Amino acid sequence: MNPLEGILETALYxxxxxxxxxxxxxxxxxxxxxxxxxxxxxxRCGPGVLLIFNPEETMQPPEPGSLPVPPHGTKGSGHACFRxxxxxxxxxxxxxxxxxxxxxxxxxxxxxxxxxxxxxxxGNSLECAEAIIWGLD
Amino acid sequence: MNPLEGILETALYxxxxxxxxxxxxxxxxxxxxxxxxxxxxxxRCGPGVLLIFNPEETMQPPEPGSLPVPPHGTKGSGHACFRxxxxxxxxxxxxxxxxxxxxxxxxxxxxxxxxxxxxxxxGNSLECAEAIIWGLD
Numbered sequence: 001m002n003p004l005e006g007i008l009e010t011a012l013y014x015x016x017x018x019x020x021x022x023x024x025x026x027x028x029x030x031x032x033x034x035x036x037x038x039x040x041x042x043x044r045c046g047p048g049v050l051l052i053f054n055p056e057e058t059m060q061p062p063e064p065g066s067l068p069v070p071p072h073g074t075k076g077s078g079h080a081c082f083r084x085x086x087x088x089x090x091x092x093x094x095x096x097x098x099x100x101x102x103x104x105x106x107x108x109x110x111x112x113x114x115x116x117x118x119x120x121x122x123g124n125s126l127e128c129a130e131a132i133i134w135g136l137d
Numbered sequence: 138m139n140p141l142e143g144i145l146e147t148a149l150y151x152x153x154x155x156x157x158x159x160x161x162x163x164x165x166x167x168x169x170x171x172x173x174x175x176x177x178x179x180x181r182c183g184p185g186v187l188l189i190f191n192p193e194e195t196m197q198p199p200e201p202g203s204l205p206v207p208p209h210g211t212k213g214s215g216h217a218c219f220r221x222x223x224x225x226x227x228x229x230x231x232x233x234x235x236x237x238x239x240x241x242x243x244x245x246x247x248x249x250x251x252x253x254x255x256x257x258x259x260g261n262s263l264e265c266a267e268a269i270i271w272g273l274d
Contacts, residue, residue: 002166003225006183008266008273009218010147013211029139033271046143047184048220049271055213068242070254072262074150076192076211081146083185088140105205117207125209129145134170134186136145 011051012078013058014122017041020052023121027099028082045082081115081127089114092128109133148188149215150195151259154178157189160258164236165219183220218252218264226251229265246270 014020021041024030030043030050039057043050055073062069084092093103093116104125105117113133118126131137151157158178161167167180167187176194180187192210199206221229230240230253241262242254250270255263268274 002168003221003229004165004167004182004219004265005222006220007144007147007185007187007217008220008268008271009216009264010144011216013215028141030141031139044271045141047268047273048144050144051216053216059213067244067246070241070256070262072214072216074211074213074215076150076196076213077209078150078211078215079146079148079188079190079209080144082141083143083145084140085142092140104207107204109204119207125207127146128141131145131184134145134181136184 007048009049009051010080011053011072012080012120012122012124013053013055013074014120014124015054015056016121017052017054019121024050024052027096027101050080077119077123077125079125079127081129083131084128086114086130089116089128089130092116111135144185146186146188147217148190148209149217149257149259149261150190150192150211151257151261152191152193153258154189154191156258161187161189164233164238187217214256214260214262216262216264218266220268221265223251223267226253226265226267229253248272 025032033042035041040053059073101118108114113130115127115129162169170179172178177190196210198208238255245251250267252264252266
């Protein structure tokens with residue numbers, strides 16, 4: 001049994017946190033946990049947490065006296081995929097379109113299971129997929 | 138109830154997939170799902186999947202005739218955190234040290250719960266943490 005029980009935090013990066021907060025909270029309906037100025041905004045998502053960081057700030061070493069969280073940060077389009085059940089994918093696709101978010105791809109994988117892809121305001125590639133694409137239910 | 142039930146896929150990026158495969162499978166002990174040449178290597182982790190992509194390949198649009206997976210890719214140091222129980226953190230830290238992996242930070246958060254931080258061979262900032270840091274158990 002591996003002691004790593006799952007992924008607790010998934011991170012994406014965006015420089016305009018106002019836009020991403022409006023998107024993840026407003027369009028995707030995720031519950032915001034906290035926001036720290038223009039450094040980060042964090043969301044609860046099922047049994048895990050989605051972290052959105054501004055790399056301009058997180059690439060800096062921690063300030064003296066603060067917790068020693070190591071620096072990190074990326075540029076470019078990251079990727080994350082949300083788990084969704086088959087009966088909810090159509091409604092999610094409609095909800096995205098109604099919010100003006102383009103569906104970039106929508107297909108079934110060879111092993112069964114559907115994925116829809118779209119972008120967050122920072123250009124990250126997001127996906128909603130049935131867990132069956134990984135043999136999970 | 139939000140239809141997004143959790144995060145199914147978490148992505149990190151690395152250009153040398155041989156090194157990261159040896160690290161994630163060998164040092165962290167994750168179960169490899171698949172490897173596609175120098176494009177990607179995927180691992181199972183609890184109820185989700187950790188995807189490691191070579192951005193040099195995934196930034197390219199999909200080839201004609203292949204599934205329309207949108208391009209993505211980042212440069213820089215990403216972040217992901219693994220869920221681990223309190224009783225397993227010490228053993229994980231020892232295991233990392235024995236493999237020559239430096240523990241970059243090791244501390245307790247103000248709300249309780251311990252995190253250890255280290256780097257994968259591509260420089261991504263990895264963390265093992267108790268879920269209590271997010272009020273989850």
